[in-house]
Amino acid sequence: MMKLWMAPLGLHIEPAEPIDAETLAELHARGFYRGWPREEFAAYIAAPDTPIYVACDAKRRIAGFAMLRLVADAAELITIAVDPKWRKKGVGLALMRALFEDLRMTPARQLFLEVAADNPAALKLYAKLGFAKVSERQGYYARADGLPATALVMARVLG
Known part of the structure; x- marks a missing residue:
């Protein structure tokens, strides 16, 4: 049985398939700044402990993934990424809600993430979803301009 979740603007969310690796990369x-190669995504898709959820249309054009x-x-x-033309349209929120629902079927009781401290859109989304800051990692993210960015470690209780 295929898992499917509804998303805005005619999109739906489903598990990634091996054919998606190139698009995800x-x-x-x-x-x-530092993208991951197709081979890494192919390995993650194949592994049972790294589920990937894709938001796509009926023709399987991917708008985002988590x-x-x-x-x-x-x-x-x-990681979570939304195509720039789909940002600010609820795709990231829909992806997060789908993974929360799917996590109910696992032993996981807490969800952690890292986010750049200078990413206001992501911080707003995570606050809306009930995440709280646990710690910081100074200079964690590399940037194109050579100035490293701080990562905030956030967590949310599941259940």
């Missing part, structure tokens, strides 16, 4: 590279890592009774949001 391209989308990730548009959103982050990837988790499951470890014992915790989960970590490894």
Whole structure:
């Protein structure tokens, strides 16, 4: 049985498939200074402990994705990316809600993530979803301008 969740603007959310690896790598590279290669996404898609959720239309054009890592009774949001033309339209929120729903079927009781301290859109989304700051990692993210950015470690209880 295929898992499906509804998303805004005619999109739906479903698990990533091996054929998505190239598109995910391209989308990730548009959103982050250091993108990940297709081979890494292919390996993550194949692994049972790193589920990836894609927001796509009926023709499977991907508007965004989110990837988790499951470890014992915790989960970590490894990355989330939304195509620039789909941003500020509820796609990221829909992806997060889908993974919250899916996490109810796992032993995970807490979800962690890291986010750049200078990413106001992401910080607003995570606050709306009930995440709280746990700690900071100074100079964690590399940037194109050579100035490293601070990562905020955030967590949310699941349940």
